[in-house]
Structure formats: structure tokens, C-alpha cells
Amino acid sequence: MAHELNSILTVTEFGKLLQALREKGYEIIGPTMRDGAIVYDQLETIDDLPAGWSDEQEPGHYRLHQRRDGALFRYAVSAQSWKKYLHPANIRLWSASKENGAFRILNNEPVRKNKYAFVGVRSCDLEAIAILDRVLLEDRQQDPIYAARRDGVFIVAVQCIHSVSTCFCGSMGTGPQAKGAFDLALTEIVGSGEHRFLVQVGSDAGREVLSPLACRKASQDDERLAYEAISHAAATQTRHIDSDCIRELLYSKFDHPYWDRVAERCLSCANCTLVCPTCFCTTVEDTSDISGNHAERWRRQDSCFTLEFSHIHGGNVRSSAKSRYRQWMTHKLASWIDQFGSSGCVGCGRCITWCPVGIDITQELAAIRGKDENANS
Secondary structure (H helix, E strand, O other): OOOEEEEEEEHHHHHHHHHHHHHOOEEEEEEEEEOOEEEEEEOOOHHHOOOOEEEEEEOOEEEEEEOOOOOOOOOOOOOOOOHHHHOOOEEEEEEEEEEOOEEEEEEOOOOOOOEEEEEEEOHHHHHHHHHHHHHHOOOOOOOHHHHHHHOOOEEEEEOOOOOOOOOOHHHHOOOOOOOOOOOEEEEEEOOOOOOEEEEEEOOHHHHHHHOOOOOEEOOHHHHHHHHHHHHHHHHOOOOOOOOOOHHHHHHHOOOOOHHHHHHHHOOOOOHHHHHOOOOOOEEEEEEEOOOOOEEEEEEEEOOOOOOHHHEEOOEEOOOOHHHHHHHHHHHHHHHHHHHHOOOOOOOOOHHHHOOOOOOOHHHHHHHHHOOOOOOOO
16 A cells, blocks of 8 residues: 555654554564663553663664653664564474373474564664565575564554664665555654654554544644654765675675685674574574483574584585675675575664674775775774
């Protein structure tokens, strides 16, 4: 359906929106503040949101600071992504116990009672969810765990009005304005009279949830302020990726000497893949108790930066940090296109912020392209 951009929702009515979603049986997941960071967790009321808090992010640096405007969503992205709920890091595939001399399979992953409602989804993460849909739902083999968790998710997107120094979604065509599949999209308007949200309806489900609430028609001034806020977030982005012929570039630079320079700094800690909203690699682990009477099989998040990930019969095919970093970046920006029809990067900048040594994918690519020989020197 065509998106609508014509309603204003007050903060009080937004609180009622959360209540309406809960009454419809949704488990509401959204941003909250814990341990000095904004994380995604279960929300009970509007008071759980990080009101008045914003973030500063730089390579290898993340800090929160308090604002006076009481904005609920004036931050960039959390270290976590919605992958936490759609493609969890640890899933028990099955467990079995020994009874009467034989093993009996007890259960698979528990069936969830409620559907998710994701509140506060940014444009880059909307694109990331679409990429995971392509990989885990629409490829030759569907992931049933992802399919069950993804089914019926209600998405409340929030337009970005604040960019940090590590954001580069603008150059990837994934933001900062949400254009993907959402049920409702909110643009927060603060610092200009009443604290309010401009609401865009993106689905029949969104219209149904919104209809009982006390909305008013957006004025031209409301729409102007919302547009200016999103435009400001785009204009303040300083990092970018030149995606012109990027696939061919990386394939032709397999032996580029700059890979060695990156490897000198890379710790192979896998932080970049753990925080990435589209990395989906897993391994399978079997465990048993000391008595031998109980066994479990778990699917756990894995990374191409771990040695065991690329271990095959006869040895490890990527034994160096150079080969592992090259594999990650080339897959993300080049071979992903061959596999799934698009880049695997959405420009969220998480890999830059949460790299302990501040390796910056935008600078590394520029250096390989020959446009920034001083990158990370």
C-alpha cells in the first residue's frame, strides 16, 4: 500500500500506542538504557525508553550523554541489532535424555506465545532485516527458526534525526530516511513547541493499531520540521563508501598490499561480525552431561574471524588475520552481491564503533581504491 504522511501523535498518545500493541498480544521490544549503553530489550511502558539520552560514536569509542530536550529516540544505533531476536546467538536445536536404555528427544526451540513488535527500527536496520529475509527466507533453504520468529513482526520505524561520526547509510542508499517495509514510521519533533511525532502509515496493520488513538492532521509546519530533521541527519554524515564497481574492485585487489597493513592491527576478535546486523554465520555444538544421560545440540553464532570457522579436513584455509579480514570485507561488499543480489553492508557503522582498535571499513576500502593512502596509518 502507499505510505501516508499526515498524522501527528503526541507523546501521551505514543504511550497509548505501546499499550495498544501489548493488548493485541505483541511482545514489545525497543531501546532502553542499561550499563551505560542503549540496548534492545522488552518494554513495558514509555518510561522504559531512553528519554533525554543521546550517543557519541567514533572508531573504537561509544559514550552516552544526557540532553535537556527529553527526546526518546535521539541516538543513532545500538551495539545490538534486531538480529538478537530474529537470529539469536544461541538456540537449542534439541535435547535428549536416556530412558529405559534408549534416548528420547525431548524438545526443540520452545514455541513463542507472542509475536514481536519492534519499536525504534532505524532505516539501516530495516534494510538489514530485508537482507536477512532474502538470505534466510527466500534462498534455496529456508531457516525455520528465523521464519517462526520473523512471522507477524510489527515494525514501528523511527526516522533518524541524529547521526554519529560512524554512520554512512547515506552513501549506501539505506538511510537516514526509512523507506522499507514498516507498519508505522515516526519522526520525532522536539525543540519546537509540543513534543510530538509525525506518523507515517505503511500497512493495514499499522492503520488498524493507530486508528483508536487521538491523532490530528499534520500541518505543513509539522512536515517541514520533520523533513529538516531527517535532512540534518543526512547532512552531518562524514563517512561514505564509494560503491561504484565495488564488486569488481575487491575481486581485482585480492593481493593488494594494504591487506597486510590491516592485518597488523586486526585482533581477529570478531566484534565486527557480532555487531553487524546482517552477518548470519553459525556453528553447531553438541554437549552432554557428565553422566552421559542427557545430551543437547545448540546452534551458536560464529564468525569468519575465528580459526575454527574455516577449519576443514587437513587444516585451516584461513590461518592468518589478513586472510580472515579480507574474506569478511570481500564477502560483505562483493561476493554477497553474487549470492544474494545486494551488498551485505547497510552503513550502520557498528563495525567501526565497536572495533577495539578502530578499524574503519570506509577508510580501508578507500585505501584499497587508492583514494586515501593515509587511512588508519
